[in-house]
Amino acid sequence: MKFAFISPKGSFLSNNPEFRSFWESEPEIAGHRYFWSGFSLGLLTIAALLSNKFKIKLIDENFEEINFNEDFDLVAISTMTQQTDRAYQIAKEFRVRKTKVVIGGIHPTLLPSEAKKNVDSVFIGEGENIWPKFIKDFLSGDIQPFYNSNTLVNLTKSPIPRFDLLNSKYYKMVWIQTTRGCPIDCEFCSASKIFGPKFRHKSIKQVIAEIKLVKSIWKPLHINFADDNMFIDRRFAEELVKAIIPLKIWFTAQTDISIANNDYLLSLLRKAGCERLFIGFESLTKKNLQNIDHRGWKCKYLDNYPLAIQKIQSYGIGIMGAFIIGFDGDDLSSFDRLSNFIIENNLFGAQITILTPTPGTRLRDRMMKEGRILPNSWNNYTGFDVNFIPKKMSPKELQSGLLKIYKRIYSSEVRTKKVEFFKNIYLRMPLRDKSYN
Amino acid sequence: MKKSKKNLRTRNFKKRDFDKIKEEINSIIAKVAKVDRSEIKEDINIRDRLGIESLHAIEILAAIETKFGITIDPAKAFEAVTIKDLYELVKSYI
Numbered sequence: 001m002k003f004a005f006i007s008p009k010g011s012f013l014s015n016n017p018e019f020r021s022f023w024e025s026e027p028e029i030a031g032h033r034y035f036w037s038g039f040s041l042g043l044l045t046i047a048a049l050l051s052n053k054f055k056i057k058l059i060d061e062n063f064e065e066i067n068f069n070e071d072f073d074l075v076a077i078s079t080m081t082q083q084t085d086r087a088y089q090i091a092k093e094f095r096v097r098k099t100k101v102v103i104g105g106i107h108p109t110l111l112p113s114e115a116k117k118n119v120d121s122v123f124i125g126e127g128e129n130i131w132p133k134f135i136k137d138f139l140s141g142d143i144q145p146f147y148n149s150n151t152l153v154n155l156t157k158s159p160i161p162r163f164d165l166l167n168s169k170y171y172k173m174v175w176i177q178t179t180r181g182c183p184i185d186c187e188f189c190s191a192s193k194i195f196g197p198k199f200r201h202k203s204i205k206q207v208i209a210e211i212k213l214v215k216s217i218w219k220p221l222h223i224n225f226a227d228d229n230m231f232i233d234r235r236f237a238e239e240l241v242k243a244i245i246p247l248k249i250w251f252t253a254q255t256d257i258s259i260a261n262n263d264y265l266l267s268l269l270r271k272a273g274c275e276r277l278f279i280g281f282e283s284l285t286k287k288n289l290q291n292i293d294h295r296g297w298k299c300k301y302l303d304n305y306p307l308a309i310q311k312i313q314s315y316g317i318g319i320m321g322a323f324i325i326g327f328d329g330d331d332l333s334s335f336d337r338l339s340n341f342i343i344e345n346n347l348f349g350a351q352i353t354i355l356t357p358t359p360g361t362r363l364r365d366r367m368m369k370e371g372r373i374l375p376n377s378w379n380n381y382t383g384f385d386v387n388f389i390p391k392k393m394s395p396k397e398l399q400s401g402l403l404k405i406y407k408r409i410y411s412s413e414v415r416t417k418k419v420e421f422f423k424n425i426y427l428r429m430p431l432r433d434k435s436y437n
Numbered sequence: 438m439k440k441s442k443k444n445l446r447t448r449n450f451k452k453r454d455f456d457k458i459k460e461e462i463n464s465i466i467a468k469v470a471k472v473d474r475s476e477i478k479e480d481i482n483i484r485d486r487l488g489i490e491s492l493h494a495i496e497i498l499a500a501i502e503t504k505f506g507i508t509i510d511p512a513k514a515f516e517a518v519t520i521k522d523l524y525e526l527v528k529s530y531i
Contacts (some may be wrong), residue, residue, distance in 0.1 A: 028491075191450045220472070248471040250493070273471065275492050348492065419495055419511040426499035 002055045004072040005043040009061035014136045014384030019403050029349075029410050030358070038175040040078035041226060042105060044161035046131040058166060060127060063087070063170045074138060077119075078105040081190075081358055083371055084378040088118040095120070100143065102134065107378070109152055109194050110360030116145055125149030125194060126180075129156055155180060155202045163214050165369040169270040172222065173252075174214045178207045178226040178240065184256075186282070186292045187366075189326065190358040204243050211247055222275075223251040231255045231265065233429040240263055244272040254278040257301050260308035266315045277312060277349060281305065284341055285334070286331050288327040306433055309345045318348030318422065326355035331392040335401040339408040352405055353383035355390075355397060458505075458531065459524050465500045466520070467492055479521040505531055 013023050022233045023029055023425055039060050047056050075094045079087040079177040104123030108115035121143050123130060130147040137143045141227055145380035163174065179202070180195040215221055223298055230253045231237040232378060236393045244251075250273045253279040269277075282298060283289055289299040301308065312319055322339060342350045357373055360379060367373050372389040384402065393401070408414070465473045471494060483494075498514050501507075507530040517523040 040489065128496075220470075311444065403468060416511065419498075421512070422492060422495045423499045423502075425494045 001053065001073040002057065002071065003050075003074045003076060004066075004070070005047060005056055005058050005225055006066065006075060006077045006087075006090060007040050007058075007060045007062070008079055008083040009078060010064075010080065010084040010086070011379060011382050014402075015380055016385060016403075019175065019384060019399070019406075020368055022403060022407065026410055028415065029406065038171055038173065038224070038226075039107065039166055041129050041177050043076060043078045044163060044165065045158060046076070046127045047162040047165060048159035049128065049131050049348040050135070056162070058165045058167075059426075060167075060170060061090075063121075063167070066093075068097065072099055075099055075101045076394070077101065077103045079103060079107050080105060080383040081107045081378050082383075083107075086379070091119045100138070102143075106190055106194055107359065108286050109357075110190060112146055122146050123149070126153045129418040139206045140219070145360055151197060152198060153180075155200045156206065156345055158202060158206075160206065160210050160213060163210070163217060166217075168218050173224050174194075174218055174221065175224050175227040176207070176210050179230060179232070180201050182228045183230075183232070184293055184295075184297055186298075186362045188292065188355060188358070189228075190361050192309065193360045194226075201233060201236055201374060204236075204240050205336055207240060208243055208247070211244065213249065215249065221249060223249055225251060225253040227254060229255055231259055231262075233238075234262065234277075234318065236340050239270040239322065241272045243263065243324075250275050251271050252278060253278045254280070256280060256389045257305065257308045259278060259299065260304075260311040261312075261400075266312060266317065266331060269317060274317055276320050276349075277317045278322060280322040282322070282324050283327055284323075284325070284337060285329045287329040303340075305343055309347070313346065313425060314421075316422075316425055321347040323350060324355050325352055325405070326386070326388075326390050326398050328388070328391040329414045332397065332401070342405075342409045346418055347409075348418060349424070350409055352402060354386055355385050355388070355403055356381055357388050389405045455524070455528060460502060461504055462520075462524060462527060464479075465497055465504065469496050469500065475506060477520060478521055479524070482518060483523065484486065500514060502529055 004194065005071060039058065043058070052055065057072070072094070075091070077087050077090060087103060090105065094101050100121075101119045102123065103115050103119045104119040104127055108122050109124050112122045112124050115205065121134065123134070124146060126149045129149045129151060129276055134143065134147050158233070179199060181197060181199040182189075182192050183197045184200060185197060211223065214223065245268070253274060255277055259277065284302070286299055286302060289297060289302060292298060307317055321342060325338065326335060355363070357367045364373070367388050374387050374389065374395065376385075376387050385389050386398050387394060390398050445466055463474055463477045466472070494515065496508060498511065502509060505527060506529070507525065509530060513526060517526055
């Protein structure tokens with residue numbers, strides 16, 4: 001049997017022409033595009049649950065066209081919100097040709113009824129527990145409209161994703177997932193709705209096996225750990241990072257600013273090849289942080305941001321700061337305040353996105369009640385386009401303010417400043433060879 | 438171009454041949470980029486073949502400056518596409 005596993009074409013940039021033009025002409029931030037354009041790990045993972053009698057063709061529409069006349073017994077699509085309009089078009093084309101289509105991923109999990117109108121079956125939640133049941137039903141010709149993963153997946157039982165199926169030429173970076181779940185329930189976050197608050201992780205043995213596999217395929221290799229917050233379980237994190245050291249890789253990981261309190265972990269990260277930490281600062285305004293997370297976890301670190309940043313950078317690790325603009329506490333002065341912070345603190349890069357009322361989030365529920373959601377299609381949910389009416393500015397001002405920040409923080413003067421800053425750090429450090437040569 | 442005239446290591450390298458300089462640069466690249474020295478060839482693209490980007494490049498730059506006692510204009514360093522370009526750049530400062 002032959003299955004197509006499809007990642008629909010997505011917009012990893014804004015749909016705004018001026019914004020797109022700036023991004024495409026700036027080599028330093030063009031890297032954002034390939035940073036976020038990895039193939040769906042969900043599809044690669046369920047592919048690993050199939051025996052050899054199933055032939056799988058992976059199609060990443062960002063790199064190759066779909067031949068709708070190719071014969072497939074089944075089409076499986078994974079989609080995020082901004083890819084969803086295209087995902088439904090793809091499903092329609094195949095269903096016209098009498099091919100069964102199943103869909104999963106964050107968007108269908110959050111809006112299963114909408115998804116069902118466009119496909120034969122919808123996967124709700126994590127795929128590992130429901131895929132075997134679906135395959136059994138599919139082979140007996142009795143598939144159900146919905147497959148709901150009611151129990152959390154035991155990650156130590158999750159198979160190694162089929163990285164070998166990917167065309168390595170398409171991807172400069174490879175995503176590996178070691179953990180799922182985040183106890184911090186931010187108002188805007190949809191990932192926590194699929195993975196839940198309970199922090200789970202794979203075994204160190206599993207992660208090392210995955211790294212060894214991708215290392216045998218990609219050259220050069222840069223790994224992005226896909227976990228929303230990789231180092232929540234400090235003991236596990238330290239053991240994992242220690243185990244990575246001998247593998248001689250480079251990687252980026254996502255975490256929170258509290259890692260600055262752990263010198264031991266930072267020193268291990270340096271040795272293990274952590275080039276950058278992607279840290280969610282979200283906002284520089286106390287009121288915004290309080291609204292995001294009522295327990296005040298993020299808020300309590302706000303005053304210490306500069307010192308914490310310096311500590312991390314002193315280990316030769318660059319910080320990619322993740323910020324969101326457009327919160328109710330943001331006004332026209334927020335753009336300059338944010339640019340100044342990024343420049344003054346020598347953040348190596350920054351990803352500033354526009355607050356996005358993604359389906360299934362508390363943010364969307366609130367904005368719906370307040371009548372502030374703009375009637376845009378899902379393909380406008382890029383994170384770089386405005387889909388709601390901001391409190392203290394117009395949607396147009398928010399859109400142009402975002403571009404203003406990017407133009408400022410990625411100017412040649414700022415680039416030179418960053419290079420000098422990091423060069424001085426490296427000049428004071430021993431060359432990173434000694435622990436493994 | 439700035440040259441650190443006081444640095445003894447620079448003067449030592451002036452007496453050595455270009456091959457020695459290349460060897461030192463290769464050694465630095467291998468250590469920072471975590472690649473085998475045999476993979477470092479003159480004509481290869483630094484970014485595409487060795488994956489050296491952004492922070493790696495700055496670290497290599499810092500190590501080269503320390504090794505040879507020179508200060509390289511970062512803008513010129515980032516113009517280097519191949520390993521050979523980097524050799525020539527360093528040579529021009531020594």
